[in-house]
Amino acid sequence: MRDLGLAPPSVKPLTGGLADSLFETAAADPTRPLIARRPDPASTAWEEVTAVELCDQVTDLAKGMIACGISPGHRVAIMARTRYEWTVLSYALWAVGAEVVPIYPTSSRDQVEYILRDAECVAVVVEDEQAIMTVGSVCGSLPKLRHVWQLDAGGLRQLVEQGEFVPFTTVESLRRIVLPDSTAALMYTSGTTGRPLGCALSHQGIAHPCDTLLAGWGHTVVPPGERQGSVLAFLPFSHVYGLLVQGLCIRGGMVMGHEPDLSEAALATALRTFRPTYFCAVPSIFEKIYKNFLRAARQAGRGALFERAADTARDFAAALERQRLGGGAGPGFDLRLQHALYERTVYRKLRASLGGRVCRATSGGSPLNRELSLFFEGIGIYVNDGYGLTETSGGVTAQPPGQEMSGTVGKALPGTDIRVADDGEILVRGPSVFQGYVNDDAATRAALYGGWLATGDLGRLDSDGYLTITGRKKDVIITSSGKSVSPALLEQRLRQHPLVHQAVVVGDNQPCIGALITLDPDFLAFWRESLAVRSDTRMREAREENALREEIARAVAAANSAVSRAESIRVFRVLPDPFDVARGLLTPSMKLRRDAIVQHYAAQIEAMYQARSRGPRDGLPDEQAHWDDTDNVFG
Template identity: 85%
Template sequence: MRDLGLAPPTVTSLTGGLADSVFETAALDPTLPLLARRPDPSSTTWEEVTAVEVREEVTDLAKGLIASGISPGHRVAIMARTRYEWTVLSHALWAVGAEVVPIYPTSSRDQVEWILRHSGCVAVVVEDEQAVMTVGSVCGSLPQLRHVWQLDAGALQQLVERGEFVPLATVESMRRIVLPDSTAVVAYTSGTTGRPVGCALSHRNLASTCDTLLAGWGHKVVPPGGQASVLAFLPFSHVYGLLVQTLCIRGGMMMGHEPDLHEEALSAALRSFRPTYFCGVPSIFEKIYKNFLRVAQQAGRGALFERAADTARDYAAALERQRLGGGPGPGFDLRLQHALYERTVYRKLRAALGGRVLLATSGGSSLNREISLFYEGIGIYVNDGYGLTETSGGITAQPLGREMSGTVGRALPGTDIRVADDGEILVRGPSVFQGYVHDEASTRAALRGGWLATGDLGRLDSDGYLTITGRKKDVVVTSSGKSVSPALLEQRLRMHPLVHQAVVVGDNRPCVGALITLDPDFLAYWRESLAVRSDARVKEAREENALREELSRAVAAANSAVSRSESIRVFRVLPATFDVASGLLTPSMKLRRDAIVRHYALQIDAMYQARSRAPREHMADELAHWDDADNVFG
């Protein structure tokens, strides 16, 4: 094993709980805008809420919670989208020493029942009547549940009114007894298989990562003479969303909320809020890139965009070689080309994110190197990091001035990383969780001598840069015994604008295969651009042939990154995308591989059977048999 990290941490040690940040900021800078909200979801006007106003809202809510019997150690679930009330309510709960249990609002009845019962929640906060009905249908099995509060029915105002006669001193005394190692959040992993497990995260766990990032990187998102701002749209039900919220509150950044993740709503919110710091996941960055390409092609400027994108990537790669000591930087011709596209293309692309973004962060899974270089080349560096629920979010980041695209950076100060002999990543540090709630056996299995076994596979280079290569449980083993990690192939397949999602399969099969879903927006444009004029049957056949050729090119491009024995030999296009409602994606948008393989078992069988009908006498013939891609339609 190798053990690599950076310098020891330089951040101030936490002395209380997360709610203290609101009170301390209000005391130091009462007029600092800490949150922003809109009068209604369609509004383009954001009203600033100062630190002292946020403190008063948190205090009034805390009084209402106390009046309702919420005490230190009680668990309260929040089952809501990313909205203003989530932030205020979570800090009010932390102020009275309660523990927050986030639940995805899209969770099924069984998932809601399991989490509320397993965690022992005494109250749950939901958004709307539908969620009230979901919780109500399982209340019979939840003897500890005392309150169901509905945000859209004025629950928070009712709590404030209930707590009017609770003395301020009571809130202060309860807040001051919250210790750094008290549990702040019980975050249930979305569970790619089996029941979700509850990760107990302390106030110190959540604060340590945020404080380290703020100390080392926080200044990079502050505009000259201004204040950093973040539009929060990632689910607070996921640890990455909680990390963003904690970064903003502890760092004094102004935070707006966008609960609607549909493309139109998010795009409008970005243009009106104009953040300086953008936090997303790889699928968001990929989708934005594909939208840029589609819009350019629809305007007849597709070739111009592709040249500009190539220049951006070349320029960023030259900058990277320079900062890593491997080259002189962009040459004169490249600088000239880049300057031209800056005036004509890049600034328009940045405007789609509000026009003020200074830095972006990607998390949840690894970001494709080409996508990362593209964004750096247009003027928005994407800091690709790594973390998981059990580490309270990020444990790596790109070192300032030594960033390397295609990796997830190096261990944060105070965190150690090892790669075991089997390739599994092990970590230890102040952000590593307290353990799984009511599951000592799983806790012992995950924490080995103080090291967390992440279940992720990766490699460390001699300078400590970590590259994620996949998940241990996702490795595909073909019938010949070849082990294939699907992450790289899937990532490269998604680079093609027509490909929305990709799942590599092949366990106990003669070769690697892939299930592909198509991007609906780009597919519609692509079909229009073919301009096939013929009767319906001929048009459909020509479209199918053209699509097969396009996807075959995407597969060939993906295969170029791996050995022949690891390459995709057959693929099938599925009629619908994977989504949370069908149970094929986790709420954090990760593939439920086992569920996908079960759901599409017949299509997978047909994909391989279509290539194995003719008898083969020699192994060489059998291998050659898998060279051509399958019919694309399942």
């Protein structure tokens, strides 16, 4: 193993629970804005909620919980999108020592029943009538479930009314007995394979990465000349990344806005009107933003200009990176001149589409492509690509300020140790590591060994401590010739092409690597229009299909350039529909369910491999004997 012990903790250990920071802020700085919310979903105006106002609402709701019999150690599920009430609810539950059990609102009936039963929830808060029906259909099998409250039917108002007779001192007494190692949340893994596991996260575990990031990186949230940073929270709070964003905002005194609608139009409007100073997202969001920039430029007849500007941005950022890492003098005169020109004509307009105030961003959930990272840095928005997982309360690494390296996920946070085992698996130890899987001691023992968490992720550490994620241990593909291939890099490279929306690399027990590809519907529509094929319908469709086949083949060739020939994609199929949550092909956090995808598309995969299979040619290795560069299948 390689062992890399880093600096000791740089933040004070927690002495109480997560709710304490809100009450402390309300007492020390009562008029400080902590939340910005819209009077109704259609409004573009945001109204501030101060620390004391938020604290009062949390207290009133906590009193209602107490009146309904919610006490320390009780588990209450929240099944709702990212909205203001989620924040009030979670802090009210933490104030009385209860444990939050987040459930994705898109979860199926079976998933909801499993989590509520496994966690032994005594209550659940749902968002709308559909969720009420889902929970209602499983209540009969959940004898411990006593309360169901609906947000859109005034459930919180009813709770507040029930708690009017409960004195404030009762809330204070309960809040003050919450210990740092008390369980704060039971986060269920997405379940990319098998059933989900409930990760028990302590108050200390959730607070540590928040406080560490705030201590070392909090200044990056506030643009020069401004007093307070702001973050638009749209990632699901049901995912540990979203919960980390909420904790950072409340503990760091940043203004947080909630956007429950993840549609492209709603998010664009929220960004323009809320105008955050910091942007937290996942790689697919950054990929989509870039593709939208490119598509808009091409539609306006400025595609070539944008691509030159993008190349300049990447070159400029790469030169800056070499300079800060001690490997170069920085951008030369000509490059600085070109960059300054594009700043006036292109870059500031791109930043304006994100509200115009974003100074930096964070990407998490999966590794961000280096070229994409350089692009955003080059237009003036550095994207801090970090690493974490549910079992670590979200935070493991971050880019060291002033020493950022794109293409890596940075270095271990202070107080956290990282090892890379001989087989490439990343091991983590630190205060944020979870307490264990609820009701599954065997899984806990398998994950935790001698204080180290086996993450299941593969990676490598360089001599300076920068970590690069190379894939998931369980995702490694082994071809029939025994070649081991990690699909992450190929899939990431495929998605760089504007037309590619999703990609899944396959090839277990097959003679070569293949890929299933879905197309970006918006870019595909624009691409078809730009072809301008003038002929009868039948001839036009044939020409479009041939052109599309060639375009995707170029995307595959570009992806293959990053790997050896034996690891390259030799066959592919374009699917008519994207992978989605409804068919069980994606997790609620939008991660690929590989086993489900391979099973669902088994016939297409088999046809893909059989379509161009030929007899072996003398003198060629097995894989090359059966496949050559023209073996592509367009579904």
